[in-house]
Amino acid sequence: MDEIQKNLLKEIANLHEIPVGAYNIRTNGKSSARNTTENIDIVTKEDKSGIDIIIKPNTKNESVHIPVVLSQTGLEEVVYNDFFIGENADVTIIAGCGIHNAGDAKSQHDGVHTFYIGKNAKIKYVEKHYGEGDGKGERVLNPVTIIQIEEGGYMEMDSVQIKGVDSTVRTTKATLGKDSTLVIKEKILTHGNQYAKTDFEVNLNGENSSTNVISRSVAKENSKQTFLSKINGNAKCMGHTECDAIIMDHASVSAIPEITANDIEASLIHEAAIGKIAGEQLIKLMTLGLTESEAEAQIINGFLK
Amino acid sequence: MDEIQKNLLKEIANLHEIPVGAYNIRTNGKSSARNTTENIDIVTKEDKSGIDIIIKPNTKNESVHIPVVLSQTGLEEVVYNDFFIGENADVTIIAGCGIHNAGDAKSQHDGVHTFYIGKNAKIKYVEKHYGEGDGKGERVLNPVTIIQIEEGGYMEMDSVQIKGVDSTVRTTKATLGKDSTLVIKEKILTHGNQYAKTDFEVNLNGENSSTNVISRSVAKENSKQTFLSKINGNAKCMGHTECDAIIMDHASVSAIPEITANDIEASLIHEAAIGKIAGEQLIKLMTLGLTESEAEAQIINGFLK
Structure with a gap:
């Protein structure tokens, strides 16, 4: 991961180093690093681009980071991430996408995130979008979030877009x-x-x-x-x-x-x-x-x- | 005017008798009574159904009543009334429509009212809609109000529909x-x-x-x-x-x-x-x-x- 990519990671996920817990880092269209834990599994989708994040029932105080960075101009992608949150889980999920576009072609990331939140599960979902780079190419981000909350479930979604998109x-x-x-x-x-x-x-x-x-x-x-x-x-x-x-x-x-x-x-x-x-x-x-x-x-x- | 029509007038315009000032009463599709004053003229339109209400500049403390009553089942009409309010006038306009439908055919009144409010003119416009009658025919009212207010003009529009439409x-x-x-x-x-x-x-x-x-x-x-x-x-x-x-x-x-x-x-x-x-x-x-x-x-x- 180069300096530009590291800086994007810092901007969108406040990450200065590899995060603790489960994570999947996507860089220029490919999964570049992944970690799973006993309670949190991350599985690459076979039918389309994206991952399944599976959180076991009763998982507490764990986190998942799934940042996406794009530093290659002209890259356009649609990614499907599905989150299965087990009953009574209590977790934090940090997503987000940073684009550095130094070229003249459009860079675009459309993330479709679907949350299935089980009974009495509680999640905090943080999503930050950021763009930079002095190329003339557009920086486009179209996040789609589908949420289904079962009985007693709770979700807080913090969505931030401060600059450059x-x-x-x-x-x-x-x-x-x-x-x-x-x-x-x-x-x-x-x-x-x-x-x-x-x-x-x-x-x-x-x-x-x-x-x-x-x-x-x-x-x-x-x-x-x-x-x-x-x-x-x-x-x-x-x-x-x-x-x-x-x-x-x-x-x-x-x-x-x-x-x-x-x-x-x-x-x-x-x-x-x-x-x-x-x-x-x-x-x-x-x-x-x-x-x-x-x-x-x-x-x-x-x-x- | 029969008892049914008199009651409709009372409901929509609070009129127990012929109003003072300028008025035009429309009953079952026809103008049934009209009065103009020195400052307020009412002219039947020649190109379509409706009237022009012309209020001279500086007219103060006068009123115009233009109630519409429909007591004939199956009557459907579109009426265009244009209001020309002269500069510095200060007047009250009372419109409204009451439908008594005792039959099974739809009764409908669509009033298109256009207000040209001159410089520093002030108007209060009261519009009340009311329906009654135990027929199965629908009572339909679609008022359209177009308002254009010049510099310093003021309009208060009170629109009331309490029952039966x-x-x-x-x-x-x-x-x-x-x-x-x-x-x-x-x-x-x-x-x-x-x-x-x-x-x-x-x-x-x-x-x-x-x-x-x-x-x-x-x-x-x-x-x-x-x-x-x-x-x-x-x-x-x-x-x-x-x-x-x-x-x-x-x-x-x-x-x-x-x-x-x-x-x-x-x-x-x-x-x-x-x-x-x-x-x-x-x-x-x-x-x-x-x-x-x-x-x-x-x-x-x-x-x-």
């Missing part, structure tokens, strides 16, 4: 069983001429299922963002979706939530706000000695924390 | 100039197998334009409601949209707002909440001696007030 369509579709919970936290920053579209759909099918979908985004320069968030309450359930966006320069942001109650016991709430950085906030930081752009950067960092 | 698609599209304001207050109650769709679009094109779109709705029994509300911030502007819905029985409600900021000085907010009547509220009223259905009725009345 030219175009992204981020699709997440979840179906929740009885007493299960899904928490989604998304953070996006776009700049230049970037485009980011987020499309969440959560089906609250099980009694006492609940979801909380929170998006915070910053759109700078000429970038465009679209936020779709659909929650269907099909049983006694609680759903909340929230989108806060800061626009700067000539950017534009659309927030299009959709909440549908098909059951009298469904309780659904949506909130969205789009606006620029408040002038008073800027002035306050500037009186403390910061320049305007330093003050803006500090406010944005705080907003996306 | 089997199917309604309510479309409102507004374009706002500099320093203008549009306030929309909608109240809808559906029951039985009724369907109601609301589709608001407000384009905040002028500097310092603002809008506030507030919807409160109750869906009972097997009725379905869809609420669309789109606000486009294309200049320095403020937009707020809010939808609160109560669902009961087997009803379903979708809220699909869409806020888009195309200008860094656009500040847009949306809120939506769908849920059933809170149990504590019911219990509180029931301990005061009300039955459950009386308590529900009282809560709904308060909510739609």
Whole structure:
């Protein structure tokens, strides 16, 4: 693994060295390193590109890292990763993709991740997307996340895209069983001429299922963002979706939530706000000695924390 | 005018007798009474069904009533009414449609109302829809409202549909100039197998334009409601949209707002909440001696007030 690839790994998975626990590192379209544990197996798919991650019931406090790095310009791939989380497991899964594109051809990684979360299992899923490189080639990432949570299951999904991705369509579709919970936290920053579209759909099918979908985004320069968030309450359930966006320069942001109650016991709430950085906030930081752009950067960092 | 028609007039326009000021009463597809004033002219359109309502600049504290009643089963009509509101006018316009359908054929009134609101003019527009009659024929109302507000203009639109309309698609599209304001207050109650769709679009094109779109709705029994509300911030502007819905029985409600900021000085907010009547509220009223259905009725009345 060269320096560029190591840096991508650091950006997307905060990895400075080989991780502990189970992992599968994919580099330029190939699996470059893998480790399995007694409780976590990783198996290469035979019918298509991708892996199966199989976590035994009752596995606790273990983690799986499955980062993807692309440093070869012009590489386009679709990868299917399926996660089978056994009953009562409690694990952390760290995915993410970093693209370094120094050439003029498009580099694209579309990861389709499907989660089968067993009864009373609990997972934290962290996914970070990052692009860099001074080529003219586009850096494109289209993550698809399919989530199925069984009775009593819990998932927290943290999705972050801070920098360097030219175009992204981020699709997440979840179906929740009885007493299960899904928490989604998304953070996006776009700049230049970037485009980011987020499309969440959560089906609250099980009694006492609940979801909380929170998006915070910053759109700078000429970038465009679209936020779709659909929650269907099909049983006694609680759903909340929230989108806060800061626009700067000539950017534009659309927030299009959709909440549908098909059951009298469904309780659904949506909130969205789009606006620029408040002038008073800027002035306050500037009186403390910061320049305007330093003050803006500090406010944005705080907003996306 | 017979008793049925008089009752419809009372329901939709709170009119017990001939109104003061300008009016045009349309009964079963024909203009049945009209009055104009020095400042307000009403002219029958020659190219299609409908009237032009022309309000002179600086007209103050006058009102126009243009109720429509249908008591003949099977009547279907599309009517175009254009409102030309002169500069600095300050008037109240009361429209609305009541259908009594005692037969088995569908009765339908589609009113297309276009408002040209001049500089610094101020109008309050009240529109009430109501259906009754024990025939099997459907009662359908599809109001379309097109609004164009010039610099400094102000419009408040109160739209109410409380009872008896089997199917309604309510479309409102507004374009706002500099320093203008549009306030929309909608109240809808559906029951039985009724369907109601609301589709608001407000384009905040002028500097310092603002809008506030507030919807409160109750869906009972097997009725379905869809609420669309789109606000486009294309200049320095403020937009707020809010939808609160109560669902009961087997009803379903979708809220699909869409806020888009195309200008860094656009500040847009949306809120939506769908849920059933809170149990504590019911219990509180029931301990005061009300039955459950009386308590529900009282809560709904308060909510739609």
